[in-house]
Structures are given as structure tokens and as C-alpha cells.
Amino acid sequence: MTESPLKDLLCHLLRKIPSRAFGRFDAQSAPGGGRRVMKGRGLSGWLAPAGLLAVFIFIAAYAFFTRDRGAAPGLFPRSSAEFMDAGRLDRRLAGLAERTGKDPNDIQAFFEAGILKFQKGPGSYIEAISDLETARSRGLADIRVFYYLGRMYQAEGLYDFALEEYRRFLNNRPGDFEVRMLAGKLLFSSGQYAQAVKEYETLKAALPENVLVLENLALSRWKNKQDPKPVIDILRGLGAEAVFRAGYVSGLMAYESKDYAAAAPLLERAAGESPRYPDFSDMAGVYRMLSDSYVKLKSEAKAVSALGELLKINPADDEARSLLARLSRAQKQSAAKKK
Numbered sequence: 001m002t003e004s005p006l007k008d009l010l011c012h013l014l015r016k017i018p019s020r021a022f023g024r025f026d027a028q029s030a031p032g033g034g035r036r037v038m039k040g041r042g043l044s045g046w047l048a049p050a051g052l053l054a055v056f057i058f059i060a061a062y063a064f065f066t067r068d069r070g071a072a073p074g075l076f077p078r079s080s081a082e083f084m085d086a087g088r089l090d091r092r093l094a095g096l097a098e099r100t101g102k103d104p105n106d107i108q109a110f111f112e113a114g115i116l117k118f119q120k121g122p123g124s125y126i127e128a129i130s131d132l133e134t135a136r137s138r139g140l141a142d143i144r145v146f147y148y149l150g151r152m153y154q155a156e157g158l159y160d161f162a163l164e165e166y167r168r169f170l171n172n173r174p175g176d177f178e179v180r181m182l183a184g185k186l187l188f189s190s191g192q193y194a195q196a197v198k199e200y201e202t203l204k205a206a207l208p209e210n211v212l213v214l215e216n217l218a219l220s221r222w223k224n225k226q227d228p229k230p231v232i233d234i235l236r237g238l239g240a241e242a243v244f245r246a247g248y249v250s251g252l253m254a255y256e257s258k259d260y261a262a263a264a265p266l267l268e269r270a271a272g273e274s275p276r277y278p279d280f281s282d283m284a285g286v287y288r289m290l291s292d293s294y295v296k297l298k299s300e301a302k303a304v305s306a307l308g309e310l311l312k313i314n315p316a317d318d319e320a321r322s323l324l325a326r327l328s329r330a331q332k333q334s335a336a337k338k339k
Contacts (some may be wrong), residue, residue: 033205052326076144079180082217083119092116110135111142118148125152143172147179159186184216193224209238215245224254244273249280252289264302267293273308284313300327 077083084092093116099109110131117128129152132145150165166183170176184199200217207213214235216230228249235246251266267290274280291306307324311317 032100038180076147077115077119078147084116089116089119105138107135107138107140110138111140111145115144115148118152122155125155128152143169146172150179150182154182154186159190162186174202177203177207181196181212181216185221188216188220193220196220197224197226209233209234210243211238211245214238214242215249218246218249219252228253241277242295244270244277244280245272248280248286251286255293256287258296260296264290264293264297264299267295284310284317287313291320291323295323295327300331302325 002203013274050082084090089226093113096109096113096116099106100110100113114128114130114132117124120128129149132149136145146165146169150162150169153159154162163183163186166179166186169179170183173179180199180203184196184203187193187196197217197220200213200220204217214231217265218231218235221231222228232246232249235242237250248270249264251263251270254260254263254266267286271283271286271290274283274286277307287306287310291303291310294300294303294306304324304327307320307327310320311324314320
């Protein structure tokens with residue numbers, strides 16, 4: 001295993017501590033065992049380097065444990081697999097509430113309470129935001145605040161606030177894949193296509209064959225009136241899933257360009273291939289676009305089939321249910337006239 005420069009430096013400093021802290025041993029200066037010769041170095045002389053080392057160790061440990069998602073699940077939990085179990089979480093929150101009740105300036109207690117309320121889910125986001133903003137306003141300096149506030153502001157629909165928090169986080173961690181993807185998607189959904197392209201180009205430079213990055217970059221370039229074809233061509237050369245994504249993106253672009261004749265076969269193929277890729281998250285969108293394309297092409301039978309599939313995915317889609325009922329009635333009336 002390759003040793004890290006940080007570890008090498010830490011080992012080097014640790015080797016220097018005995019001589020700096022306790023001075024040189026003079027074996028001849030006292031009978032029966034000798035004594036330490038400080039050579040002008042008093043207690044304050046060795047406390048300074050020892051103190052600096054302690055600070056260094058703390059910073060190194062913090063950087064190690066928070067450097068990525070999997071490094072230390074308890075210190076920077078982002079997904080449910082890393083969250084505290086409900087019973088323990090509630091007990092911990094009760095203790096933190098007692099602490100903040102006694103000391104309204106206990107910023108670490110507010111910070112931890114905010115993270116735990118984030119873990120409780122969307123119903124606790126407003127309280128979590130309040131706790132984290134309180135900790136920050138009273139002096140907390142911790143980049144994890146930017147991440148959690150960004151996630152929760154986004155969930156609450158406060159997209160400008162979320163973007164600001166993501167930018168602050170990325171100023172400290174420019175290589176964080178999840179947060180840059182979140183920022184890119186927010187920029188895209190808010191119509192800031194040029195900025196979205198910049199975010200995805202940054203990700204592409206680091207991960208040139210990442211399928212999700214390329215898919216989003218192609219869509220962002222197209223929305224920004226840039227040619228998406230070079231990116232789609234890269235996708236088509238990266239294997240089966242990438243080819244599937246390229247077809248989906250091409251179908252979406254054709255649909256939004258109102259070229260329904262071109263969109264329908266591409267979306268039909270995407271719908272047929274999607275079960276092979278469980279991570280694909282826009283199946284409802286595919287069937288919605290496909291059904292509308294068939295309606296526009298006056299292919300009612302295929303539109304009915306696509307709407308049926310859409311309602312299997314999203315039974316609460318009242319618009320799709322209403323359209324399906326209308327098309328079904330029209331089909332029955334047409335069949336009755338032919339008899």
C-alpha cells in the first residue's frame with residue numbers, strides 16, 4: 001500500500017517529539033542514572049510544538065473522517081444506510097434539547113441536533129434547518145452545514161438558497177460528485193443551462209465515462225443551444241446501458257422539439273429496455289411522453305397502452321387516468337360505428 005504524504009509528515013513529527021519535549025539526556029551529569037538537560041528549553045519551550053502537533057492531528061483526523069461518504073459513516077451521514085436508528089436518535093435528540101435549553105450558545109449541540117433531524121426525514125426539515133442556521137449564526141464553522149442545508153432547502157423548494165449552500169460546499173470540496181450533480185440538476189431545472197453545462201463539464205473532466213454525467217451534459221448542452229451530438233456519440237461507444245441512455249436522451253429531445261414521429265420509436269425502445277436498468281428513474285416520464293406522442297400521431301391504441309403502463313407506475317396520475325378514459329370511450333365508439 002502506498003503511504004500518503006499526510007501520514008509521512010505525521011510520522012516525521014511524532015519521531016521529533018521526544019527530543020523536543022524532554023531535551024537531551026546527559027548520562028554523566030548525575031550519579032546513578034543521569035538527568036535531563038533542557039539546554040535553555042523550559043516547559044513553555046516544548047509545550048508549543050506539542051500543542052501545534054495536537055492541532056495538526058485533530059485537523060488530519062477531521063479531514064480523514066470527512067473526506068468522502070464512506071470514510072466514517074457516523075460523522076457525515078448522507079444516506080439512510082448511514083443514519084442512526086430511530087430509538088437511539090430520539091434519545092440523543094432529547095439529550096441535545098436539554099443541553100441547548102441550559103446553554104443557548106452550545107453550537108455543537110445545535111449542529112448535532114440539526115443533523116439528527118435531517119435523518120428523521122422531510123417532516124423534521126424545518127426544525128433541522130433552524131438548528132443548523134442557529135449554530136452557524138452563533139459561530140459554528142463546519143462545511144457539513146452547507147451540505148445539509150442545501151439538501152433540505154432543495155427539498156423545501158427553496159432552490160436559490162440550496163444552490164448557494166452547494167456553492168459554499170463545493171468551494172471547500174470541489175471534487176464532491178454528489179453535490180456537484182445536485183447543483184447541476186438544480187441549475188438545469190431552474191433554466192440556468194449555461195451554468196449547468198459548466199458543472200457537468202467539470203464532472204466530465206474528472207469522470208469522462210460516467211454515464212449519468214454524460215446524459216445530463218447532453219441535455220444541458222441541447223437546452224443551452226449547443227450541439228449535444230458529440231456527447232451522445234461518446235455515450236453510444238460506452239456499452240449497453242450508455243446506448244440505452246443515449247436513446248432515451250435522443251427521444252426526449254425529439255419529443256420536446258415536437259418531432260413526435262422521431263420521438264415515438266426512440267421512447268418505445270427506451271420503455272422496452274428499461275427493465276434491464278433498475279437505476280433508471282424516469283420511467284413515468286418515458287410513458288408520459290410516449291402516450292402524448294401517440295396521441296399527436298393519432299395512434300390511439302398505442303396511446304392507451306402507454307397510458308396503462310404509466311398508471312401502473314403512478315396510479316395517482318389523474319390527468320393520465322382522465323385521458324385514458326377518454327381514449328377508451330373513443331375507441332369503443334369507433335368500434336361500434338364499424339359494426
